[in-house]
Amino acid sequence: MNLLKVDNVVKKFGGLRAVDGVSFELEKGEFLAVVGPNGSGKTTLLNLISGVYRPDGGRIFFEGRDITGLPPYSRARLGMSRAFQVPRPFPELSVLENVMVGAIFNGGRDLKTAREAAEEALRYVGLYEKRNQPAGKLTFNELRLLELARALAGNPKLLLLDEVMAGLNPREIDAMVQLIKRLAEERGIAAISLVEHRMRAVAQLAHRVIVMHQGKVIAEGPPEKALNDPKVVEVYLGRPWR
Amino acid sequence: MRPYIPLGAYLALMALAFALPEYSKQIASIAFYMALGQAVNIFVGLTRYVNFGYAAFLGIGAYGLGAAILYMPQLGIATIPIGLALGMGLAALLALTVGAIALRLRGAYFAIATIGLNEGIKHLIIGANIWGGGAGLMLGSSMFKVYGRDLALFLANVGSAALILLTGLISVLAMYFIQAGRAGYALAAIRQDEDAAKVMGINPTRYKLLAFVTSAVLSGLLGAAFFSLGNMQVFPENVFFIDYILDGLAVMFLGGAGTVTGPIVGGLIYYGARYLVGIYLPGLQSLITSLIVFLVMLFLPNGIVGTLNRRSEGLRTWLP
Numbered sequence: 001m002n003l004l005k006v007d008n009v010v011k012k013f014g015g016l017r018a019v020d021g022v023s024f025e026l027e028k029g030e031f032l033a034v035v036g037p038n039g040s041g042k043t044t045l046l047n048l049i050s051g052v053y054r055p056d057g058g059r060i061f062f063e064g065r066d067i068t069g070l071p072p073y074s075r076a077r078l079g080m081s082r083a084f085q086v087p088r089p090f091p092e093l094s095v096l097e098n099v100m101v102g103a104i105f106n107g108g109r110d111l112k113t114a115r116e117a118a119e120e121a122l123r124y125v126g127l128y129e130k131r132n133q134p135a136g137k138l139t140f141n142e143l144r145l146l147e148l149a150r151a152l153a154g155n156p157k158l159l160l161l162d163e164v165m166a167g168l169n170p171r172e173i174d175a176m177v178q179l180i181k182r183l184a185e186e187r188g189i190a191a192i193s194l195v196e197h198r199m200r201a202v203a204q205l206a207h208r209v210i211v212m213h214q215g216k217v218i219a220e221g222p223p224e225k226a227l228n229d230p231k232v233v234e235v236y237l238g239r240p241w242r
Numbered sequence: 243m244r245p246y247i248p249l250g251a252y253l254a255l256m257a258l259a260f261a262l263p264e265y266s267k268q269i270a271s272i273a274f275y276m277a278l279g280q281a282v283n284i285f286v287g288l289t290r291y292v293n294f295g296y297a298a299f300l301g302i303g304a305y306g307l308g309a310a311i312l313y314m315p316q317l318g319i320a321t322i323p324i325g326l327a328l329g330m331g332l333a334a335l336l337a338l339t340v341g342a343i344a345l346r347l348r349g350a351y352f353a354i355a356t357i358g359l360n361e362g363i364k365h366l367i368i369g370a371n372i373w374g375g376g377a378g379l380m381l382g383s384s385m386f387k388v389y390g391r392d393l394a395l396f397l398a399n400v401g402s403a404a405l406i407l408l409t410g411l412i413s414v415l416a417m418y419f420i421q422a423g424r425a426g427y428a429l430a431a432i433r434q435d436e437d438a439a440k441v442m443g444i445n446p447t448r449y450k451l452l453a454f455v456t457s458a459v460l461s462g463l464l465g466a467a468f469f470s471l472g473n474m475q476v477f478p479e480n481v482f483f484i485d486y487i488l489d490g491l492a493v494m495f496l497g498g499a500g501t502v503t504g505p506i507v508g509g510l511i512y513y514g515a516r517y518l519v520g521i522y523l524p525g526l527q528s529l530i531t532s533l534i535v536f537l538v539m540l541f542l543p544n545g546i547v548g549t550l551n552r553r554s555e556g557l558r559t560w561l562p
Binding site: 050051052071072073076077081082084088090091092093097100101102104105106110111150154 | 439
């Protein structure tokens with residue numbers, strides 16, 4: 001049984017079909033990159049999976065269970081964690097407390113176990129030394145890592161990563177990509193990562209790539225194959241010059 | 243956080259009310275503002291949602307005790323615990339009903355949805371002629387008959403002051419236990435980013451409802467202690483009085499929203515300010531106090547205790 005199954009989902013905003021009949025499946029421990037230009041429907045797709053939006057059509061299954069009608073907090077408890085594109089820390093809480101929130105409610109655990117899980121997640125992403133600082137005082141890169149730690153502490157089966165590389169410098173991107181890859185390999189956590197910027201650097205590390213354009217999937221497969229698909233090249237670069 | 247200073251403050255005032263019964267009325271008035279701010283704080287301070295229908299809970303609590311005293315005199319002194327339980331139970335029921343629906347709304351929309359609550363209940367009581375309708379409940383003669391003159395007066399003076407202070411004390415404990423557990427983390431998350439909290443597994447409505455009902459129950463107790471027991475009367479126009487939420491907010495913001503010691507400090511200052519303005523500029527209390535609140539919001543948005551306890555770890559622990 002696959003971890004996630006998205007079956008022909010549709011989301012309309014007025015007359016615009018932001019996501020238009022997208023289907024795919026995701027295995028346990030798989031790292032999937034969803035690539036597409038701005039406005040292609042990637043973020044809407046992620047919002048449909050995490051439960052921020054209800055689809056206008058189609059169904060979503062998690063571990064074989066139909067979750068189409070579940071609110072975001074119930075999906076989180078099933079083992080789905082999300083990191084936002086623009087980090088959204090709770091600024092008045094300390095770094096540790098921020099991560100604890102993720103551990104307490106995603107895992108349904110008591111405060112003591114949650115604290116241990118949070119400390120472990122902070123060590124994993126390399127923020128442990130800053131655990132007692134207020135989250136509002138972190139740098140942008142550190143906030144990204146905090147988002148990741150917060151998502152990790154809930155012991156997820158699936159990580160939903162919304163453009164977690166945007167705004168980072170090349171060195172930071174490298175470190176982040178390595179971190180996500182390590183998660184998939186060491187812990188068997190599946191990840192769906194949205195990629196718009198620095199597409200190649202990121203997407204090449206994924207097990208599989210889905211390319212979206214105008215709400216539809218236009219290419220799917222291993223990174224090299226999907227990214228070099230003529231349709232994809234056309235969407236990104238326009239028609240070949242010849 | 244160590245809640246000993248705020249708990250100690252309420253216990254000391256309680257001892258004072260028993261030791262100096264001739265001052266119990268003044269103590270009750272000061273304590274009323276403290277406990278009001280404290281109860282408001284449990285909901286508004288922890289969620290940063292504003293409930294303009296708040297006075298309805300004070301009123302419904304007062305009616306619970308009033309009805310027990312007036313309509314069940316055969317119960318004797320047991321009318322007090324039964325009436326208090328009735329008032330708090332009705333407040334909880336009202337809060338659950340309203341909260342389960344309205345707390346799905348965000349911020350300002352919730353505030354607007356609650357505006358009608360207070361007026362609605364008041365006009366229901368007056369219009370349908372429930373519990374004495376517009377004429378209210380006069381409890382004096384019934385209390386004298388049931389409890390005897392001396393006990394009735396003791397209850398109205400010292401008993402009322404002690405019960406108001408007890409409300410403040412229970413509010414401190416409630417705040418302490420809510421913040422020490424899972425709910426404290428949930429509410430902190432909801433307060434700072436409700437959408438992010440939601441995708442992290444938190445059901446916001448559930449935790450907002452917890453704070454809302456706790457605050458309402460304690461307000462019901464406060465209303466019963468202050469109006470029914472202390473004034474020996476319950477008039478719809480007096481208890482369903484919208485100014486009480488403004489007083490409660492003023493006390494809370496003066497001391498510091500979300501702090502435990504804040505409402506004690508805020509209540510003391512707020513009472514003092516109203517008292518002094520009442521002597522030197524009678525009739526201008528509301529004008530001056532709203533000016534004070536305005537200035538506090540402008541220059542001390544975290545309130546007095548809130549500003550202090552951001553200064554150091556020690557103050558945060560001992561002056562929570």
